[in-house]
Amino acid sequence: MIRSLVTGLAVAGLSCAVVVPASADDRPPTPQNDPFYTAPSPLPNVPAGDVLKTRKVDLYVDILRLFPVPTRADQVLYRSTSATGTPNAVSGTIITPLTTWPGPGKRPVVAYAMGTQGLGDQCAPSYQIRTGTEVEVAFIAQAITKGWAVALTDYEGLGTPGTHTYATAKSEGRALLDVARAATRLPAAGLDPTAPIGVFGYSQGGQAAAAAAEQAASYAPDLKVVGTATGGVPADLDLVAASNDGGIGFGLVAAAAIGLATAYPEVPLDNVLTTQGKELFAKIKQACVAEIALLAPGRRLNDFTTVPNVIKDPRWQKRLNENLLGNVKPSAPVYLYHGTADELIPYQGAQQLKARYCAAGATLEWHVIPLGGHVVTVSLWGTNALNWLGDRFQNRPARTSC
Template sequence: MRRALAALTVALVALTTGALPAQAASPPVPSEDPFYTPPDQLSGEPGDVLRQRAVDVKVGPFPAPVKAWQLLYRSTSATGQANAVSGTLLLPPIPWTNGPRPLLTYAVGTHGIGDACAPSYKLRTGTENEVALIGQALSKGWAVVLTDYEGLGTPGTHTYATGQSEGRAMLDAARAALTVGEAGLSPDAPVGVFGYSQGGQAAAFAGELHPSYAPELKVTGVAAGGVPADLNAVAKFNDGGPAFGLVLGAATGLATAYPDVPFESILNDRGRKVVSRIQDACTIELGAAAPFARLRDFVTIPDPLADPRWQARLAENRAGDRAPSAPVFLYHGTLDELIPFKVGKALLSRYCAAGVTVQWQTFPLLEHIGGVAVGGPVAIEWLSSRFAGTAPKSSC
């Protein structure tokens, strides 16, 4: 086991050295890769694997010593329609002898809207920025499956910030992973849910939707950090802020998920230009698309979010209005400049009122990225205790 653990971490250590291996040809971007194009007819049940292939993944320029499969699987949109979502299953070389090997369904933070931002593609090109946390989970011997979310990699616009879609994509990624025969996972495997930021929204919704949408999964714990639990509050907080582009990205994603909300029809010329530009943007370009701008600068009406159609859809994507059946680890940096700390505290209050077993962890003086850099490893250890059968604590 020590050799396997060392092999798993050597790629991370190698990044500090000057030696680089010979470079293989880069895989095609998802828009040019037929694997991501779903069949014309989507049959079967949510979580069914539509297509799979073994792939190599990298940490920077170095091969990662794991088995990996890219998956195209059946899922469900925010409006209940069948869709296809891509993802990646990772299996470490570490043997697991203590019952079924645990599976972690992992949702990444904001990667952007363009197909080349998909984690399945970034893992193959060695550009995935969350490899340290993914590696921590793999080093424990867990299998890890990462969803690309709806429309990130697969055709169509990514439904960014839509918790209803993200949560289902996470749960169906776990369902799909458990059926990959070569991975040898058991249908009785304990399942953990992990995500931060956009991934925290996805994780919270996966936990909330699990009892009704995927009750057969043995979800033992949900770790969600920096959760944009109330999109109304998050939009107002970031209106006029340095990362206002994320608000436009969220509006684009929600309008894609819900065609009944007015968006393209109310954009002015400036709005159409910026929205067109961010369609292929990844994280940095998306966040910096319109620094210190306000939503009113891009639309033809005073306050589009006041429209009852917008309010109804935003309410559907407010976390905390349904109770997860599994225990929850909720964490937030007190100086988060993107997702207000009070949004996280309000989510805690809603979960406590619903009788959820939730452990709350604050990280003083940490902003958004600091929150995951420090809190992410703590959340992984919390999930490790759930897999070990240790009773969770409650902060309620």
Template sequence: GRPVVDLPGLGGGGLPGQPTATKAWKIHYRSTTADGAPNVVSGTVIVPQDGRTGPRPLITYAVGTVGLGDACAPSANFPHGTGLEANLIQQLTWRGWAVVVTDYEGLGTPGTHTYTVGPSAGHAVLDAARAAQRLPEAGLSTDGPVGIMGYSQGGQASSWAAELQGSYAPELKVKGTATGGVPADLQRVAAFNDGSYGSGLVFMAAAGQDAAFPELKLDSYLNPQGKALVDFFRQNCVAVDATVGSFKRISDLTTTDPLERPEWQARLNQSKLGRTAPAAPVYQYHALGDELIPYAVGRSLRADWCARGADVQWSTIWVGEHVSGVITEAYAAQEWLADRFAGRAAHGTC
């Protein structure tokens, strides 16, 4: 088992601004880096106070991009009612489900956040579920049903958790994964965003890869403007990052393009999804008009999973763009997970 350290902080208090009566705890728990070394990750366990007896479903929830600075970590924002996805998480606790929200590697803990490093994020999501089940105060069972959920960066993390679960955490009773807006192929996503609205995310991703794999030496590729931008990203959160980083070209901020280097391509390829079929059923959704993560990237992941025999139910979000997709599809994704927890058969659409 992976021991849990309960921290002062939330310490079993409720969450501000949430109508459901809950208790929440900040935890530090053991996990694993992308290359298999042990690490420690922080997170938040949230349990409804509804008198329920019997096994309570647990959602291990992977948030979308919050930024690289420690102040952006979900656990730093929940006590103040400033968590970006707190309302979506509240919809899960309203159903009587416990939720654990990982901060991911390096977000709220020492070091730089390994943003977009898929295997690290997948480990953090799975180990968060293990940690929540072992937190005595939470009252969860180690053989209770588990669901995995996430969108955008959280789509990558939840999809990686789904792919890794059968080998990394086979004891978890994962009933299904709801994953959306998934950046399944970082090289395709980077090419799509170069010079456009989402270009800041490309440089944040480069900083995240460099944090995980220092031999990539990101700073050696950056010109002074590029170094200043990446240093800014390392300290700040997504709302300001996206604005400051928009419409920048890789060629404007680098002396040579790191994405053309084989060592960078190999590390980005390490985060490519679709090579392993998730053991549990998947509900995958993507906005047709997604301006940050191309719809075709999501469709490719679905095709790869289906070809490997996965049980995938696909949903196209016909109206809206990337950020609205997590909200408009939330109810359908929750209902799908509720069906899995109720023991109903999944109906994949491969």
């Protein structure tokens, strides 16, 4: 039902599309079978955000691929940086409206961070948006109909070779900032390097957006970031793990452990998994989010490791603390929202994030969604967050809740 609703909204928002049915034989190859996703070797010594490969693609809002999106869309492979500072290659998509931007100023760019897609390469947004299977197309459609360009990141290791560094805030934030850079450096997109950048994301995307907001001044000072709209943020991974261990979100705990252990190879994981744990984690590495949610609900990490409470290991705690959000003041205003009944990302964590941002001196607009669950909250409030970015693009002053 949610997928149908999202697709319907997207189609409504892009109703001027010319219907050109696409056959099943026309579907693009999966990233595992598509050489576009493989970076040149050795990786060129170019600045972060530079485009390594590009190709024009068609986007669809339905699984039958009956409704091509009437925009300019370019898939890119671009240079970014891992959580530990190593240059890497990340894939993404740059979407530019065909209409002329009326102003004020240059056409804005939304650096869009997707919510959890999964760990299998076939879950990459740049692939799903070409096959009509991406569930977040409604918000992308809203941005496009406002005349904004959209820069989508697949994140590190999602689509490209290797394992996705899921839940690693530092690499997610850098991948998001760099896809915005790639958008403004891609001649075919026709965007200006001085264009205002708005950052948007929810759930995993909220983590990435907040991380981008915190790293923008130091990592990407060349970008004109004017605001970040973020919600459902897993700001404290220790708290999120404790809340979901033994609950319905255990599959996501396991996925986060895989992602962080990929980003930081020194943390113990593979070498402490039981035989059953290795089998489960191997499945998760190849799965998208719907399948992950059905794997081992109600189980605990201790059920699959030979060492109890493995993430309390000092090596784990060091890296988890490095990815704790809220201790760095974002250089631009932030819009933060969270549902009080979020069953996956504790509301307590959002309250603590707000407190840390306020203590750091951030300009922060805070919104509480009473009784809002995880999916319900973004469904109810995501449009408000996008509209808040529109105010930033119009140079209207931001208010603060601190």
